[in-house]
Amino acid sequence: MNAIQAFSQRHDPGRAVDPSQVEPRTGRLVDGFGRRFHYLRLSVTEVCNFRCAYCLPDGFRKTAPHSFLGVEEIARLANAFARLGVAKIRLTGGEPTVRGDIGEIIARVAATPGIDKVAMTTNGWNLHRHVAAWHAAGLTNLNISIDDLDAAGFAAITGHDRLDQVVAGLDAALALGMRAVKINAVLLKASAPESFDRFAAFVKARPIAVRFIELMRTGDNADYFAANHVSGAVLAAWLEARGWSARPRGFDDGPAMEYEHPDYLGRIGLIAPYGAGFCDSCNRLRVTARGKLRLCLFGEGGVDLRDLLADDRPDAVAERVTAALAGKSAGHRLHEGRPGDTRHLAQLGG
Structure with a gap:
């Protein structure tokens, strides 16, 4: 069996879970395929101050008023x-x-009864100045986007020479x-083998996980995708050849398959949306910065929740969300070159 065949069989997040080790929880969010949803990705802005080559190579451009959800609306949504x-x-x-009130948002979400983990994904541009305050406000989990540990490579991808600060x-x-x-790094053809070595050295003595994410096709990056996409099988083969082994996924983990090695404190993972069975264990829903429920990152349209957030109406939100779940599809259609109406990843929070 070659590496690609092995990858297709093994990188199935649904098969990686040991049911005897999963904490049972009850919830009302179940779709027509029996998938349970206990994880919400909530975008709080579409604005980004980086110019990543695979997402916003020309930088963020305002196309509509910045009428993003306010703190009170976010608190009500979290409660629902x-x-x-x-x-x-x-x-x-x-x-x-980039939101000046992000600390207040963290605090309000963290104070919500029933919310056990408050996570954030950031490019890390001002992390060193504010992370202590955010942690004190209730931030428990942090993902930092670092696409290359080579300073020149980082600057070429992001448009900013800020690797040391990040x-x-x-x-x-x-x-x-x-x-x-955790670190998120987009898997790119040009830097793939060399970047694996750099990140492995980085996690040798750091108890963190680096997750490489297969480059995904969006509405705006067709040419870049064609030139830079590489299968996650390349990373899987690299890890297995060096003695790394896959570890079971936790109850509320995302789609990453993580690998560990006895000589390393940290882990290296892979998020492979083009791998077999990727959508089988989907456990998250998304709400956009303007209050629309998205059932899939690469779907179309959405269900507006914002009209229910003007006052505290959790039962009405629940009714609308559970009704929408009946229409969730079995999986995305990226294999057909169809990214839905996702123009770029900053639009929906990746």
Whole structure:
């Protein structure tokens, strides 16, 4: 069996879970395929201050008024989803930390009864200055986007020469004892083999997970995708050849298959949306910065929830969300080159 065949069989998040080790939870969010949803990715802005080549190579451009959800609306939304059995909320963007009230947002979400984990995904541009305050406000989990540990490569991808500051923020988060600190890195053809070595060295003595994410086709990046996409099988083969082994997924983990090695404190993972069975264990829903429920990152349209957030109406939100779940499809259609109406990842928070 070659590496690609092995990857297709093994990278199935649904098969990686050991049911005897999963904490049972009840919740009302179940779709027509029996998948249970206990994880919400909540975008708080579409604005991003980086110019990543695979997402916003020309930078963020305002196309509509910035009428993003306010703090009170976010608090009400978090409460409604918590009452539906959601225990983990991830704040995303764009870049969520461009909001001056992100600390207040974290605090309000963390204070929601039933919410056990408050996570955030950030490019880390000002992490070293504010991570202690965010942690004190209730931030428990942190994902930092670092696409290359080579300074020149980082600047070429992001448009900013800030790698040292981002790594300083990551190390500050580790020093605070946060529940989990992870790195997200987009898997790119040009840097793939060399970047594996750099990230493996980085996690040798750091108890963090680096997750490589297969480059995904969006509405705006067709040419870039064609030139830079590489299968996650390349990373899987690299890891297995060096003695790394796959570990079971936790109850509310995302879609990453993580690998561990006895000689390393950290882990290396793979998020492979083009791999077999990727959508089988989907456990998250998304709400956009303007209050629309998205059943799939690569779907179309959405269900507006914002009209129910003007006052506290969790039962009405619950009714609309559970009704919408009946229409969730079995999986995305990326294999057909159809990314839905997702123009770029900053639009919906990835």
